[in-house]
Amino acid sequence: MAGSTNESAIKQSIIQQRKSADRKKLILNLVLLAILLIAPAVLYPVFLMKILCFALFAVAFNLLLGFTGLLSFGHAAFLATGGYTTGYLLSTYANVSTEMGIIAGTAAATVLGLGFALVAIRRQGIYFAMITLALAQLVFFFLVQAPFTGGEDGMHGVPRGYLFGLVDLQNNTAMYYFVLAVFLFGYLLVQRTVNSPFGQVLKAIKQNEPRAISLGYNVNLYKVLAFVMSAGLAGLAGSVKTVVFQLASLNDAHWHMSGEVILMTLLGGTGTLLGPVVGAAFVVNLEYQLSQGALGDWVDAILGGIFIITVIAFRSGIVGEIQKFMKKNLS
């Protein structure tokens, strides 16, 4: 029958379209990977590592904002908890290896994330954001007051150590490739998660929570798991950052940092995987450029201005706008 051949033709063309879209994505990812691999030959590795750490932080944050629809205003707490835990362990115990220190920092942030989630997850919208902010302020207070954190000064001179007892991480090139590997692990984990059966449920919750409930989903459980993963990865970013800079700083716990990750994510594009990476690179680079010039004191004001322009005029962020443009002009 004409109807059925027509139908199968439609199905075929749908499958073709899906395949070619997948291929384009793969090629783009490979190009980006190649750039990251050769970047330290061109740019200062420590600067690149800073970008990668913040990119991982923003990717972790975006798992919540972009793919679950939860706005946390307390993610600095996880970055700092990862960083301080790793810093403390590596500074205090000579027999704790670098990778153990990082794993422990990640674990601490994950557990803290579970705590935050259990308190906040039933709240919606602005109330959720406020509770995460309040909890993060408690963590900040703790880090200022606790006897082992170095108070206002933070923790200095954290040894980078050896990776697996073999690779000397004092070497910036070695350190860079390690940070890159960690970043890729986090990025790919989020990519996998977002595209997994679980990720589909998260998207559903983000797009229409009452409908997801009415289809039998106990949405709070999914939100808790997403929150815990996000917190853990933010902690991983903080842990690695501490190793890179040999420093755990109170800046990481300050609510400015929670705001900055929101800015990075919105600027790059919330709905996309790559957006937060681009946003982080943009913000870190801009901060660096400004601090070099006469506008050093204006960093916050300029970032604030960019934030306002993004929210008003470029809702989809850099990557989102590029995607829209390509869709319009290439099809």
Added chain:
Amino acid sequence: MSDQYVLETRGLVKEFKGFVAVDNVNLQVNKGHIHALIGPNGAGKTTVFNLLTKFLQPTRGKILFNGKDITSEKSAAIARQGIVRSFQISAVFPHMTALENVRIALQSFQGNTFHFWKSGRSLESLNDRCMELLDSVGLTEFADTTTVELAYGRKRALELATTLAMEPELLLLDEPTQGMGGEDVDGVVELIRKAAVGRSVLMVEHNLGVVSTLCDRITVLSQGAVLTEGDYKAVSSDPQVREVYMGTASSTAEVTE
């Protein structure tokens, strides 16, 4: 007695800060019936749906599903047991394709919904069933269309396909034809008629033409309380109903043809 009813409420009450939105409602839906819940704006119809599906907690009263007390169950658990609702405002996942919308419902019965490490490909085994459901509501060619881009009538059809994917025993439809033109209404009526085979339906509906052709039994709600109950003929000739619901005599004449 109780196995006659798929759904029963006993003395159901919902108060909002002293305002009684649902007032001592005893509702009985027969198995296999399409049962209409009608009443003027603000009568409490949507609130009753919210109570039945526990989107709101009843102040007092009991809800029985197939004779079993489900008053203290949670929303998600109620959906899994077979009471699935639609919403007054069309409820879809706007930035997913039509196929993905339906698949979310099918997925809910699979053991993999927490599996964040699994590839999305693992869901493709559900696609055939999704296509069947989309076929049944005439959306085959829109399978890969992002839902926001669908026309309103098609969104509602998609919503119905998604609801049916849950294989509900009792379907709760809140104004399925709201905001639709004549042709679309006829389409939805046909879909509901088809969907109702082998199930029970409780629907809120303002279009009395739809109610008269589709429904076996009608409950009229007014100011939160049950005003009367019966088949279309009995209800439409009830003078109380004319007064509170149908308003003027002329509009009554119109809908009864």
